[in-house]
Amino acid sequence: MNSVRILVIATIFVFMLLIPVVVASGNDSYIFDNELQVNEGITIETSIHIEVVDVNRIPPERAKFRITSYQKPERTITVFREDGPQVNKYETYRGTSIYFDVIGVYSDSVQFSVSGPSNWRVTDYYDVETEEDLEEVADAVTVPKLKITRTLDIASVQQGQTVKVTFKIKNEGNGTASEIELDESTITGAYMEGCPASLNDIAAGATERVSYDLKIIDAEPGTYELNPTLLNYKSESGASYSSESTSNVLVIVAEEVLVPELGIKVTIESDDDVITCGDRFPAIIRIDNIGNATSGRVTIKSHLPDDVRVADGEIDPVYESIKPGDFVEYDVTMIAYEPGKHIIKMDVLWADAEASASAEFWAELSGFDKYYIYILAAIPIVLILLWLIKRRREYSF
Amino acid sequence: MLNILILGLGQCGNRVLDAVNHEAFGSGGTFAKYYSRQKFPASVKTIAINTAINDLKGLTDTRAKDRFHVPHLHGVGANRTLGKKVFDDNKEQIMSEIDKRGSFELIFIVTSTAGGSGSSFAPLLVKELKKAYNAQIICIAVLPFREEGSIFLQNTAFCIRELVAESPNGILLVDNQYLKKYAGDIKSAYDKINTSVAMRVLFLIEALNSEMLMVTDLGDLKTVMNGGIGIGTMGYYEAGKDGTIKSAILGSFKPSGLLFPTNVYNEGARAMLIIKGDKKYLDLDLITKTVEELSTDVGQVFKGVLIKKGRPKVLSLFTLNSVPELERIYADAADAIRFEMDKREQSKKQLDGAFAHIDDLEPIY
Numbered sequence: 001m002n003s004v005r006i007l008v009i010a011t012i013f014v015f016m017l018l019i020p021v022v023v024a025s026g027n028d029s030y031i032f033d034n035e036l037q038v039n040e041g042i043t044i045e046t047s048i049h050i051e052v053v054d055v056n057r058i059p060p061e062r063a064k065f066r067i068t069s070y071q072k073p074e075r076t077i078t079v080f081r082e083d084g085p086q087v088n089k090y091e092t093y094r095g096t097s098i099y100f101d102v103i104g105v106y107s108d109s110v111q112f113s114v115s116g117p118s119n120w121r122v123t124d125y126y127d128v129e130t131e132e133d134l135e136e137v138a139d140a141v142t143v144p145k146l147k148i149t150r151t152l153d154i155a156s157v158q159q160g161q162t163v164k165v166t167f168k169i170k171n172e173g174n175g176t177a178s179e180i181e182l183d184e185s186t187i188t189g190a191y192m193e194g195c196p197a198s199l200n201d202i203a204a205g206a207t208e209r210v211s212y213d214l215k216i217i218d219a220e221p222g223t224y225e226l227n228p229t230l231l232n233y234k235s236e237s238g239a240s241y242s243s244e245s246t247s248n249v250l251v252i253v254a255e256e257v258l259v260p261e262l263g264i265k266v267t268i269e270s271d272d273d274v275i276t277c278g279d280r281f282p283a284i285i286r287i288d289n290i291g292n293a294t295s296g297r298v299t300i301k302s303h304l305p306d307d308v309r310v311a312d313g314e315i316d317p318v319y320e321s322i323k324p325g326d327f328v329e330y331d332v333t334m335i336a337y338e339p340g341k342h343i344i345k346m347d348v349l350w351a352d353a354e355a356s357a358s359a360e361f362w363a364e365l366s367g368f369d370k371y372y373i374y375i376l377a378a379i380p381i382v383l384i385l386l387w388l389i390k391r392r393r394e395y396s397f
Numbered sequence: 398m399l400n401i402l403i404l405g406l407g408q409c410g411n412r413v414l415d416a417v418n419h420e421a422f423g424s425g426g427t428f429a430k431y432y433s434r435q436k437f438p439a440s441v442k443t444i445a446i447n448t449a450i451n452d453l454k455g456l457t458d459t460r461a462k463d464r465f466h467v468p469h470l471h472g473v474g475a476n477r478t479l480g481k482k483v484f485d486d487n488k489e490q491i492m493s494e495i496d497k498r499g500s501f502e503l504i505f506i507v508t509s510t511a512g513g514s515g516s517s518f519a520p521l522l523v524k525e526l527k528k529a530y531n532a533q534i535i536c537i538a539v540l541p542f543r544e545e546g547s548i549f550l551q552n553t554a555f556c557i558r559e560l561v562a563e564s565p566n567g568i569l570l571v572d573n574q575y576l577k578k579y580a581g582d583i584k585s586a587y588d589k590i591n592t593s594v595a596m597r598v599l600f601l602i603e604a605l606n607s608e609m610l611m612v613t614d615l616g617d618l619k620t621v622m623n624g625g626i627g628i629g630t631m632g633y634y635e636a637g638k639d640g641t642i643k644s645a646i647l648g649s650f651k652p653s654g655l656l657f658p659t660n661v662y663n664e665g666a667r668a669m670l671i672i673k674g675d676k677k678y679l680d681l682d683l684i685t686k687t688v689e690e691l692s693t694d695v696g697q698v699f700k701g702v703l704i705k706k707g708r709p710k711v712l713s714l715f716t717l718n719s720v721p722e723l724e725r726i727y728a729d730a731a732d733a734i735r736f737e738m739d740k741r742e743q744s745k746k747q748l749d750g751a752f753a754h755i756d757d758l759e760p761i762y
Contacts, residue, residue: 391431397454397461 029118031098035111041066043124044114048092051128055110063102063110069093081105085115125168125209142175143239144204148231150245152214159221159255162193163214167229167245169199170207175235177202182210183230187250189219202233221254260324261291262298264348266359275336275363280311283359286329287348289322295350298322303345307338336363399439399606399615402501402532403598404522406508407515408452409539411445411459412587413507416595418443419458430458438603442498446491448472448483448514465494473513475548477555480517491518492525501532502615503605505598506565510556511541511549520559527563533619534565537594540572540657540726547733554730557723567622567716570630570657575722579653593656597631600712604671604701611681613669613701621699622716625666628723629716630657636709642680643687646670649713650691658722665695666716672702674709 031044041051047070054064061081068074071093077100079088085099092098098116105111146169153164165184171177180199186192195212202208228244235241267284268275275281289295298319304310313332322328336342345358368375405414421437422429445464447453449472453464467487473480484491504526508515519536526534538557541549560568571594577586605615622629632655634648648654649670650661661668668691672684679702692698695715 388431394460394462395430395457397456397464 028099028115031114031116031120032122033103033113035104035106035109037109039128039130041126041128042114042122043126044098044116044122045120046123048090048098050114052110055105055108057105057107061102061105063105063112065100065112079112085113125207127170127205127207129205142204142236143173144171144175144177144202144233144235144241145173146170146177146180146202146231146233146241146243147172148229148243148245150226150229150248152226152248152250155249156251156253157216158253159216159219161216163216163250164211165192165195165214166209166211168207168209169202169231171202171204173235174204175237176204177233177241178236180231180233183232184212185227186214187219187224187226189217191215191217216252219252221252224250224252226250256292258293259291260289260293260295260322260350262295262322262348262350262353262355263288263290264300264346264355264357266344266346266357268344268359268361270361273361275342275361276366277337277339277363277369278335278366280333280335281361282331282333283344284329284331285315285346286327287319287322288327289324292324294324295322297350298328299349301347301349303347304334305336305342305344308334308336308342308344311335336361339363339365399503399602400499400501401437401439401441401503401505401602402495402498403441403443403505403507404495405443405445405459406506406518406522407447407512408449409509409512410507410515411447411452411456411464413537413539413591413594414443414445415456415459416588416591417598418460420592420595420599422458427457438599439606441602442501444494444498446494446514446518448480465491467491467514473517475511475513475552477513477517477552480513481521483514484518484521488521488525491522492529495526496529501530503618504530504532504534505537506534507537507539507594508556509539509541510553510560511539511545512552516552516556519556520563523560523563523565527565533567533615533622535618535622536560536565536568537598538568538570539590539594540570540574542574542577543726543729547730547737550726550730550733551737554727554734561627564627566619566627568628569714570628570720570723572657572722575658576656593633597633597656597712600633600671600673600710601631601714604673604703604712607703609701609703611684611700611702613671613699617669617699617701618714620697621667621669621714623667624696624716625718626720627716628720629666629714630655630659632656632661632713632715634711634713636674636678636711638708640709642672642674642678642683642709645709645711646672646684646687646691646713649711654713659717659720661713661715662694664717664719664721666718667697667699668695668713668715669699670701671712671714672700672709673705673707673711674703675706676704678709679704 032042036052038052038055041049043049049068051066052063053066053076056062062078064076064078066074066076067090069092077088079100079102081102085101088100089097096117098114101113103111103113149168151166157163178201180202182196182199184192184195193213193215196210199208199210226248228247230242230244232242265286269282269284287298300316302315311333315332317330319328341360341362343358343360345356347354347356403414403417405411418435421435422433423436425433443459443463445453445456445459446467448467448469450466451471453466456464467483469483473483506519506522508519510516523534523536538560540553571590573590576590604613605618632649634645634654636645652658670688672679684700684702688698688700
């Protein structure tokens with residue numbers, strides 16, 4: 001009886017374990033994917049703390065993480081590179097799972113990813129206070145020294161997009177920094193959203209991370225240098241200090257507008273651009289969509305000289321659409337009747353736009369047309385000559 | 398329409414035939430053949446027959462396909478015996494060439510009596526044509542210049558005798574010796590004689606084939622040619638500005654218009670008169686009266702009147718009861734033959750005498 005109860009409980013336990021995994025797996029996304037040094041940590045959803053304890057590059061490469069979360073005891077796990085995320089799982093008190101995957105191991109850092117529910121975010125970055133740090137604090141003069149580092153989540157942004165700017169402020173001194181004021185300049189056409197003007201006190205050795213969104217509204221495309229961020233603060237004794245970050249480069253590219261753009265080309269096929277009057281000659285018309293969107297209905301309209309006729313083919317076709325990068329090509333056979341210079345003009349019309357192209361060619365009379373008067377004049381002479389020859393032969397014995 | 402064949406035999410016959418073809422082009426001159434067509438008054442076919450190819454090449458107005466070369470080197474050299482053999486050897490080809498032209502109601506054979514090919518071919522051809530065709534055959538025999546040599550005279554003598562023996566419907570004589578006095582040099586004489594004969598032949602053909610005011614037809618011609626000894630000649634006269642139709646008719650009987658020397662009034666047997674001209678000149682009463690007067694001297698005279706623009710032209714054709722000039726020719730021919738015989742006998746004797754010097758001798762080497 002007891003063994004049956006144990007089996008049922010175990011089955012339920014396994015089932016409960018599997019369900020969240022499956023759920024988490026179905027909606028997983030990266031919560032964190034970056035590099036952390038040893039003794040650095042992140043906080044996910046304000047309750048899950050992950051710290052890098054140790055790295056080892058001697059194969060198999062691995063990293064050791066310390067994980068603490070609400071209502072759960074501290075746990076240390078070792079993750080081997082190339083294990084894959086499903087192997088290294090951590091389950092919270094509420095049964096939600098997150099997964100670890102080590103991507104690269106370096107001398108004193110590790111690049112790893114944490115995946116889990118898609119709506120979870122990293123809420124804090126921090127340094128782990130080692131015992132050595134604590135000892136140094138006890139011995140030092142209480143002077144705060146803030147080091148500010150500014151990072152952009154993307155270095156190139158399109159008009160209309162938002163750049164997340166993160167300040168990492170670390171108090172490398174041994175005193176608490178207070179009355180911290182953050183002076184951040186911006187670029188014309190961009191709007192800072194959620195950028196704090198002042199910060200809370202930062203204790204010695206503590207690290208504070210602050211972020212804001214830089215919305216690119218109507219800034220002109222180009223490469224911008226973001227001026228360093230200035231940090232003014234005071235020590236406990238009231239002394240004033242300042243520090244600044246390095247500058248950053250942000251590239252703003254024009255917002256991509258999806259419009260079709262059609263080009264038309266007319267090619268007259270002849271050996272030397274000279275057509276013989278009355279002879280058929282082919283013309284090839286090609287319409288290219290050089291834009292980045294599919295066109296709507298495309299109408300071709302031709303403008304032919306009065307003496308040029310289409311002998312074969314449809315010269316003014318209509319196309320329902322042309323995809324970007326695609327083209328349509330058709331050919332028609334034409335005849336020019338009069339000598340001289342001819343210009344064939346073709347329009348392509350789509351939406352409210354149009355494009356034109358033209359082709360020139362010369363038409364010349366054929367040899368027969370040029371000389372037919374002489375030929376006509378020569379015919380009776382030749383006939384008379386032939387007649388005379390015939391008669392002479394009739395009388396030659 | 399009458400179907401007529403004109404055969405020109407030998408050099409003389411060929412040239413007379415060529416003159417007929419030339420006259421058929423009308424007044425176009427030398428170059429008429431290059432732009433004009435012959436206008437024969439009937440359906441006329443012509444063939445020039447000769448053993449001498451150079452004589453055929455010399456023709457100018459006879460089409461090449463109407464020239465028939467009887468292959469025997471370059472003529473028979475006035476040798477009638479050889480000519481007859483050549484004819485016999487090529488008789489089938491000659492008759493075949495004639496047969497290609499169809500059937501005929503009237504055939505003219507124009508030949509010299511003196512040469513080799515024509516004089517030897519003519520009697521034999523008359524014989525063959527009579528067998529092959531139911532047509533009237535008229536021979537136009539051209540007599541040579543008397544000074545041309547004894548062979549030509551003897552050829553003439555034998556040729557005419559053989560012609561008469563083959564009994565064509567008639568023999569019309571043309572005497573070069575007689576006509577020569579009306580021309581200057583020999584070349585002009587030949588040209589004039591040939592043209593005169595050609596004009597008369599075409600005039601006769603036109604008369605036989607045309608609708609006339611007064612009709613002469615092939616039957617009349619046959620009757621005329623049956624008169625006398627079947628030998629005759631032709632006369633021609635073209636009236637002057639002030640001449641009457643009577644003077645024109647009588648003019649055609651004058652020696653100057655005849656092709657052979659004869660006195661028509663004394664020797665004529667039957668005659669045919671063909672008068673052509675504008676109606677205003679043709680007084681039928683006067684014509685009839687004049688012909689009646691002639692009939693008292695010449696015998697039966699057939700008359701035909703052809704209305705055509707121009708001054709009156711008269712062609713007379715008649716047969717003779719006697720031909721004194723022929724007697725003279727035969728006498729001369731006999732003398733010539735005897736002279737030739739004597740000469741050859743003397744030459745042979747002289748040669749035999751020369752050979753006699755070595756009769757009993759043998760060559761010694």
